[in-house]
Amino acid sequence: MxxxxxxxxxxxxxxxxxxxxxxxxxxxFLELSDVSIEFQTKKGxxxxxxxxxxxxxxxxxxxxxxxxxxxxxxxxxxxxxxHKATTGGVILNNKEVxxxxxxxxxxxxxxxxxxxxxxYQNVELAVKAIFKKRMNKAEMKxxxxxxxxxxxxxxxxxxxxxxxxxxxxxRVGIARALAMQPTVLLMDEPxxxxxxxxxxxxxxxxxEIQAExxxxxxxxxxxxxxxxxxxxxxxxxxxxxxxxxxxxxxIDLERPRDRIRLANDKRYNEYRTEVLxxxxxxxHRPSEH
Amino acid sequence: MKNRIINYLEMAGVSWLVPVVRxxxxxxxxxxxxxxxxxxxLPVIALxxxxxxxxxxxxxxxxxxxxLPGPVAVWAQxxxxxxxxxxxxxxxxxxxxxQEERNQKKLEKDPNAEIKVREYTGRVTxxxxxxxxxxTVFTGFVIASLIAIPIGVVCGLSRNLYGAISPxxxxxxxxxxxAWLPIVTMVVSAVYVTDNPMxxxxxxxxxxxxTLCSLWPTLINTAMAVSSIDKDLIxxxxxxxxxxxxxxxxxxxxxxxPVIFTGLRISLGIGWMVLIAAEMLAQNPGLGKFxxxxxxxxxxxxxxxIMFAVLAxxxxxxxxxxxxxxxxxxxxxxKNV
Numbered sequence: 001m002x003x004x005x006x007x008x009x010x011x012x013x014x015x016x017x018x019x020x021x022x023x024x025x026x027x028x029f030l031e032l033s034d035v036s037i038e039f040q041t042k043k044g045x046x047x048x049x050x051x052x053x054x055x056x057x058x059x060x061x062x063x064x065x066x067x068x069x070x071x072x073x074x075x076x077x078x079x080x081x082x083h084k085a086t087t088g089g090v091i092l093n094n095k096e097v098x099x100x101x102x103x104x105x106x107x108x109x110x111x112x113x114x115x116x117x118x119x120y121q122n123v124e125l126a127v128k129a130i131f132k133k134r135m136n137k138a139e140m141k142x143x144x145x146x147x148x149x150x151x152x153x154x155x156x157x158x159x160x161x162x163x164x165x166x167x168x169x170x171r172v173g174i175a176r177a178l179a180m181q182p183t184v185l186l187m188d189e190p191x192x193x194x195x196x197x198x199x200x201x202x203x204x205x206x207x208e209i210q211a212e213x214x215x216x217x218x219x220x221x222x223x224x225x226x227x228x229x230x231x232x233x234x235x236x237x238x239x240x241x242x243x244x245x246x247x248x249x250x251i252d253l254e255r256p257r258d259r260i261r262l263a264n265d266k267r268y269n270e271y272r273t274e275v276l277x278x279x280x281x282x283x284h285r286p287s288e289h
Numbered sequence: 290m291k292n293r294i295i296n297y298l299e300m301a302g303v304s305w306l307v308p309v310v311r312x313x314x315x316x317x318x319x320x321x322x323x324x325x326x327x328x329x330x331l332p333v334i335a336l337x338x339x340x341x342x343x344x345x346x347x348x349x350x351x352x353x354x355x356x357l358p359g360p361v362a363v364w365a366q367x368x369x370x371x372x373x374x375x376x377x378x379x380x381x382x383x384x385x386x387x388q389e390e391r392n393q394k395k396l397e398k399d400p401n402a403e404i405k406v407r408e409y410t411g412r413v414t415x416x417x418x419x420x421x422x423x424x425t426v427f428t429g430f431v432i433a434s435l436i437a438i439p440i441g442v443v444c445g446l447s448r449n450l451y452g453a454i455s456p457x458x459x460x461x462x463x464x465x466x467x468a469w470l471p472i473v474t475m476v477v478s479a480v481y482v483t484d485n486p487m488x489x490x491x492x493x494x495x496x497x498x499x500t501l502c503s504l505w506p507t508l509i510n511t512a513m514a515v516s517s518i519d520k521d522l523i524x525x526x527x528x529x530x531x532x533x534x535x536x537x538x539x540x541x542x543x544x545x546x547p548v549i550f551t552g553l554r555i556s557l558g559i560g561w562m563v564l565i566a567a568e569m570l571a572q573n574p575g576l577g578k579f580x581x582x583x584x585x586x587x588x589x590x591x592x593x594x595i596m597f598a599v600l601a602x603x604x605x606x607x608x609x610x611x612x613x614x615x616x617x618x619x620x621x622x623x624k625n626v
Contacts, residue, residue: 082524100527112521116543116622125539129529160622180529 028055029216030184034088035078037071048074050242052088054235056184061210061217063227065275066237067283072220075237076188079218080106093183102130105182109189111169113161119172120157123147123179130180147179148172150209167198171205178209187219191226199223200259203230211256224279228271229257236278246283249274300618302611305329358593363600366593370415381409415579415594419601422575425492426564426609429499430557436500437507437556438549442537444508445515445545462505466498466563467570473497474571491573498567503560510552514545547623554613561606576602 035052038045048071056062064072077083079090081100090097092104113122123144131140148157151171161169170190177185190206191199203226210217210230221227227234231251238246251271253262262268291314298306305328308321340360350357358366392404444451474494481493518541526540542549568577580598583591617623 080524080528082527100524100530102529104528106524106528108521108524110519110521112519112525114522114525114540114543116546126525126529129531129535 028091029058029060029093030056030079030218031091032075032079032088033091035075035085035090036087037074037078037083038086047242048240049078049085050244052244054245054248056216056218056233058216059214061219061230061232062235063219063221063231063233064235064237065221065224065227065279066243067239067279068222070237070240071243072237073188076106076186076218076220079184080104080186082106102126102180103183105177105180105185107170107173107177107185107187107190109192111161111166111173113169113172113176115161118158118160119148119153119164119168119175120144122161122172123176126176127179144179147175150178150212151175151205165198167194167202170194170202174202174206174209178213178215182215184216184218187217189220189222192222199226204259206230207255207257224272224275227275228253228268229259229262234271234275236275236283239283247278249278300615302614302618352592354587354592355589358596362593363596366590367597369590370594370597373412374414374416377411377414380411384409384411413574415598415601418574418576418579419605421492422564422568422577423605425495425573425575426499426557426560428492429496429564430503430560432496433500433503433556433560434507434553437504437552438511441508441511441549441552442515442541442545444512445518446537446541448516451512451516458505458508461501462509464502466502466567469498469501470494470567470571473501489574491571494571495564495567495573495575499560499564502563503556506555506559507549507552510555511545511549514548514552515541518544543622546621547617550613550617550621554610554617557609557613558606561602561609565602 032052032054035049036047037049038047040046052075054062064075066072074083078085079092079097081097081104084098097104113119114125117125124140127135127140127144131143135143145154145157148154151174153168153171153175156164156168161172164172170193174187174190177187191202194202207230209215219227219230228251234249234251235245236247236249237243249271253265253268253271291310294310295307298304298310305325308324308328312318312321312325344359344361347357347359388407392406395402395404444454477490477493477497481490522540522544523536526536531539564575565577565580567573568575569581570577572578572581576598580595583594583598
């Protein structure tokens with residue numbers, strides 16, 4: 001990596017450590033308090049979430065897991081500002097969240113790259129919109145390339161999304177989100193549409209990046225292994241309607257984590273069983289009601 | 290190099306030429322000949338078969354103007370029409386040369402003499418009519434697109450607005466051009482009053498009629514495309530806080546371009562059909578007038594000339610669509626058209 005990158009990363013780190021030190025005094029860096037949401041449907045109001053309370057510390061990696069339709073994506077969308085809570089609210093770094101913004105970058109489930117732009121241009125669109133006053137052209141270029149190389153996409157950055165595989169598209173989606181310098185990175189089932197091997201590769205990439213950047217991350221998932229492997233805490237949600245947080249499980253496994261070594265690790269398997277028990281014993285599938 | 294040529298050919302919509310390029314570069318000849326056969330051979334066989342059926346059937350039909358012309362007679366008239374065009378152009382040139390000469394002489398005698406420059410007013414030939422029609426359809430189509438795309442985008446963004454004007458669209462969409470024509474004619478002659486008109490009234494009438502009929506497919510397709518953009522793409526724009534215009538120009542329009550283009554192609558096709566009918570009814574200059582004049586003329590050549598015109602109309606319609614497809618390939622991200 002060139003010196004320009006190192007310099008730039010340091011510069012950004014200064015800003016980040018300021019945020020971190022601020023957050024140290026305030027354990028709830030991101031706080032959801034009494035969040036409920038009602039959607040207006042033709043049959044009347046539908047309460048999707050009820051009374052969700054969650055405190056997340058700076059640099060924590062949180063997974064939200066639950067059966068499909070339980071409203072876990074809705075939680076993410078409320079933090080992103082894409083949905084507005086009917087009651088309650090979200091406070092990030094002492095500020096209330098009331099609209100979407102690059103400080104809460106989202107990695108969408110279906111990558112959501114603009115198909116008429118190359119991978120590079122997709123990241124560029126975001127960087128230009130966010131840093132137009134703070135970076136000059138050369139800085140933008142190296143920042144975009146830096147983020148693409150972070151997800152190992154520097155070799156194919158001038159290809160169009162249609163010309164690269166699903167896993168590569170999702171890598172670009174992650175690069176685009178990282179390029180926004182988010183305070184919180186939000187991932188909505190980021191690997192749900194990928195095959196198992198590609199998914200494992202991307203999970204490793206995310207762990208690597210997380211070790212380097214120490215972002216606060218909220219990830220929605222329905223994959224128990226993924227949740228245990230990546231997270232510091234797993235938030236388990238009850239079934240909807242009026243879904244809420246059932247249990248929170250802290251995953252106390254040291255990093256870096258290695259999926260092969262962990263496969264036979266006793267604690268890892270206990271955590272896994274814990275989540276499975278919650279999902280299949282305490283919360284039945286909605287269809288089995 | 291080879292791949293670039295192939296790429297260009299595919300962009301231009303002549304992918305049947307690709308095997309020729311591959312053959313020249315020495316790729317597996319057997320495969321290329323089979324591609325060539327299905328790409329060029331089969332259509333040619335169908336065309337030849339059609340010409341034989343036409344020739345055979347035409348000789349069975351006796352009209353008041355003689356036998357229905359077959360392909361040979363039609364082709365001969367096609368050559369005739371081309372010849373007439375060339376003769377007319379030669380006459381025109383001769384006229385201007387004579388005029389120039391006359392004026393030169395006048396000026397030599399008396400440098401202050403008043404000279405006259407007259408426009409040549411000869412016969413309007415088939416080729417001139419084609420140009421008139423093309424310019425008219427293009428004008429009408431461009432006006433229609435400039436109106437339809439912005440309204441379509443706004444309708445796509447606002448469900449309420451679309452709901453409000455949807456009944457109007459549904460009512461005006463199926464109206465035949467021939468019904469519009471009298472209204473357009475009356476309105477144009479009432480509104481477009483100048484001493485020194487830049488355009489002929491007939492041209493404006495035809496163009497506006499084309500506009501009124503080719504507005505709807507583009508409008509409907511644009512509204513539908515914009516309203517059904519992937520929600521996540523819009524959310525990307527919201528997360529990076531694009532302003533309203535950037536949302537439209539950087540996300541909404543590019544995302545809807547493939548469907549908008551489909552609408553534009555339908556619009557241009559309808560515009561071309563409508564124009565010929567309007568020209569026939571209103572006796573406005575163009576291919577429609579040519580067909581109608583020949584029908585009224587009723588000479589022994591007329592039917593063959595009309596048939597040639599019909600083929601020309603079809604061919605031009607096909608070319609227009611082809612140009613649109615080429616544009617679509619260049620401008621829109623969906624290359625599979």
